[in-house]
Amino acid sequence: MLPDLERLIQLQQLDTATDEARRTVDGIPSRIEDLDTRLRASTTAVDAAGTRLGDKRNKRRTLEKSLAEVQGRLSRFKEQLMAVKTNKEYTAVQHEIATAQAEVQRLEDTILEYMLEADDLAADVEAAERALRAERAEIERERATLDAERAEMERRLSGTSDERVKLTEHIGAAARQLFETVARQGRGIAVVEARDGHCTVCHVRLRPQMFNQILRNTELIQCEHCMRILYHDPAGGGARAPEHDPAP
Template sequence: MKEGTVEKELKYLYALQQVDTQLQEVQDLKGDLPSIVEELQGRVNELKSKLKGLHDSLKQAKIDRDEADVGILDCGEKIDKYKGQQLHVKSNKQYDALTREIEAAEAKSLKLEKEMGLLEGKMQLFKSDIETIMPQLEELNAELEGKQKELREVNKEHEKEELKLQHEREKLVVRVEREDLERYERIRKAKGGKAVVPVKRGACGGCFNRVPPQKILEIRQNLKLYQCEHCGRILVSDHIVEMSLSLT
């Protein structure tokens, strides 16, 4: 990177840092509202999903119960039919065969009756769970709507300032080399939002550890990007700070 190019790169990086700091200050004014809204929305979605599952299970249980009921009626009709046929058979073999059919139908009917009882029990549990969740969901929705309204009001209050800063950030980002931008974002994430700091009174403006005099001289020459030996932040000279003022 050429000498003049390095100086511009440092200028853009420091200006970007100032814009990001101001954006963070705007976010801080919103307090915990964004995270509260996100957490409430997650809980609402979770309850809605659970409620849908209960409604689906209740619907299927009703279908299965009705099918069992139809099966019981069918068994009853078969039993009546077989008993009627027994009155007209001409041999013990035919009578015994019909008896076996009757016993099979009675066993199936008994099994279906047990299944119906279990399904009725499940349906009651599903209904009970639905009745428990519904007021919880209504309460959460009301709380979510209230917090969303608060957040909208805060966003509206700072909307112009935030949009202006976002626009400034976009203009600066395209001017910074991709490799340097990635380094900047990585350091900023690791160091609480501060990636580029000036050297103040012979010390790093981020961690306040002393910077060797020889390195300070090199930083003032703006020939390359220097990072603090202790915290890893990018260090800039007072000259870069002054130049950056015209960009923010």
């Protein structure tokens, strides 16, 4: 293989790996934000469950105050009953007592109902807290993985610029210039494999004579369509030329 072509292939591999590492590093903050969003959702669920429980308990306390008032009224009516002078008064106080007793019953029933509902709501709070603990642990794990990934990518990136300098030192000036120009125009991809008679990036069908030249890997040949430098990878197969060109 032409030495410059071989080094350009290595240079491309290095640039592609560098690019991927940089994209991974750049994408990490938004992945951390996603984790924070998940944690906030779980925290909000705990808060909401706590609020529902608190509301229910407040309502119960309000009813308990009403109950105490009605019970106070009831005992005053019972005292009054001892002191009545006439049948009419007796009937009236009896009526008040019956009304108050009905009210006590109603309040006690509702208070009991609220207590049962509060038990369910307390269970909801516990479940939400358990879910939050599990989510927090999971998020810690995922965050540690992201931190490790970032450290690994940054470690890789720190070595690549020296590696690139060393590699380019051994590439002829013309080849290096060609690589940089094509890479700039081709979104960082300057060297690509030709396979089965086609450019593997723009997929254009190569002229058979040109493809045969590429198979030899002895010169720098550019795709006539996307301008990228083409090579043949003997290990990857793909030496088969298309059987015939499509009609012009």
